[in-house]
Amino acid sequence: MLVSLYRYNPEADNAPYMQDVEVEIPEGKDLMVLDVLNLVKEKDPSMSYRRSCREGVCGSDGMNMNGKNGLACITPVSDVVKNNKLVLRPLPGLPVIRDLVVDMGLFYKQYEKVMPYLVNDKPAPAIERLQSPEEREKLDGLYECILCACCSTACPSFWWNPDKFIGPSGLLQAYRFLADSRDTAQAERLENLDDPFSVFRCRGIMNCVSVCPKGLNPTKAIGHIRNLLLQRAT
Amino acid sequence: MGMNSVTNIGRNGIQDWIIQRATAYILALYTLFLLGFFVTTDVDYQAWSALFGQGWFKIFSLLALLSIAGHAWVGLWTVSTDYIKPAMPRFLLQAACVLVMFVYVVWGIQILWGL
Numbered sequence: 001m002l003v004s005l006y007r008y009n010p011e012a013d014n015a016p017y018m019q020d021v022e023v024e025i026p027e028g029k030d031l032m033v034l035d036v037l038n039l040v041k042e043k044d045p046s047m048s049y050r051r052s053c054r055e056g057v058c059g060s061d062g063m064n065m066n067g068k069n070g071l072a073c074i075t076p077v078s079d080v081v082k083n084n085k086l087v088l089r090p091l092p093g094l095p096v097i098r099d100l101v102v103d104m105g106l107f108y109k110q111y112e113k114v115m116p117y118l119v120n121d122k123p124a125p126a127i128e129r130l131q132s133p134e135e136r137e138k139l140d141g142l143y144e145c146i147l148c149a150c151c152s153t154a155c156p157s158f159w160w161n162p163d164k165f166i167g168p169s170g171l172l173q174a175y176r177f178l179a180d181s182r183d184t185a186q187a188e189r190l191e192n193l194d195d196p197f198s199v200f201r202c203r204g205i206m207n208c209v210s211v212c213p214k215g216l217n218p219t220k221a222i223g224h225i226r227n228l229l230l231q232r233a234t
Numbered sequence: 235m236g237m238n239s240v241t242n243i244g245r246n247g248i249q250d251w252i253i254q255r256a257t258a259y260i261l262a263l264y265t266l267f268l269l270g271f272f273v274t275t276d277v278d279y280q281a282w283s284a285l286f287g288q289g290w291f292k293i294f295s296l297l298a299l300l301s302i303a304g305h306a307w308v309g310l311w312t313v314s315t316d317y318i319k320p321a322m323p324r325f326l327l328q329a330a331c332v333l334v335m336f337v338y339v340v341w342g343i344q345i346l347w348g349l
């Protein structure tokens with residue numbers, strides 16, 4: 001199989017380029033894209049990419065495979081390969097550090113802005129802050145995010161304003177805490193989101209939903225945030 | 235947090251959003267009404283000028299004109315902040331858009347009330 005790889009080493013290369021490598025796929029096996037990358041790296045140890053858990057939990061190997069963002073470790077080659085060719089590029093829209101490794105700084109900065117932690121100024125109870133099963137259920141589909149950045153780097157609004165638009169991943173987390181019955185900072189959280197960029201640059205394109213490897217729906221969470229802002233404003 | 239919106243019509247994101255939706259509904263209503271008028275009436279000069287002779291229709295038309303201006307203002311402000319990063323050209327474009335909208339509204343009032 002032909003694998004076309006985005007290569008860039010800022011210390012040696014003037015500009016990024018695509019490198020074609022022929023990789024032998026063992027007969028009758030459907031490898032994951034990450035396995036293919038590992039085979040490439042056996043031949044060429046200079047090939048750089050991030051990975052850790054190799055089972056879709058850590059979120060470190062988000063990349064662009066034949067045009068679609070996803071986690072290399074849980075994406076079967078057969079799902080993305082076209083005409084026996086696999087094209088691997090870094091996540092779009094973020095600065096490339098080397099090969100498939102991108103600088104996630106802007107992504108994390110947006111995450112930080114939404115205060116991704118529980119705020120509760122009431123004295124802590126002796127054991128724990130209780131939630132009813134219904135209250136807990138509201139967090140389903142929100143807490144599972146692994147911050148892989150596949151969604152935000154597939155979002156055109158994030159490409160244009162990565163410094164001002166929170167992006168689907170950060171907004172999903174914003175709603176995760178807005179929806180938490182134990183959190184007491186809802187007013188402050190909404191206040192921080194009520195400018196023309198943080199939330200409202202979402203144009204409902206839904207690229208985020210189509211790429212999320214965990215099957216989450218940031219667009220829906222963004223809709224909920226907009227409704228909360230609407231309630232607050234009227 | 236975020237960019238100041240002194241050149242925008244709404245004071246914050248939700249105001250922009252509401253203006254954008256509300257004006258869209260008004261424009262849709264106006265369009266539907268005109269379509270209905272064209273379909274049900276044999277439009278000639280008399281019918282057309284009778285329609286514009288009525289006070290309520292002048293007000294409806296002015297409302298539609300203001301809606302176009304508001305809708306375009308929010309929309310163009312958004313597009314300009316998406317694509318034009320240097321502040322000076324962006325401000326000039328925004329100012330030009332606002333000026334054009336202002337002229338259209340005043341001119342529209344003149345036409346509607348035959349001033």
Ligand code: SF4
Pocket residue numbers: 154155156157158167168201202203204205206207208209218219222
């Ligand atoms: S729905 Fe919103 S957040 Fe998701 S990709 Fe589209 S613009 Fe981005």
Ligand code: SF4
Pocket residue numbers: 144145146147148149150151152168169172211212213214215216218
């Ligand atoms: S919402 Fe999905 S795609 Fe986005 S960062 Fe979380 S897990 Fe990744």
Ligand code: FES
Pocket residue numbers: 050051052053054055056057058059060061062071072073074
């Ligand atoms: S290596 Fe951890 S998610 Fe792919």
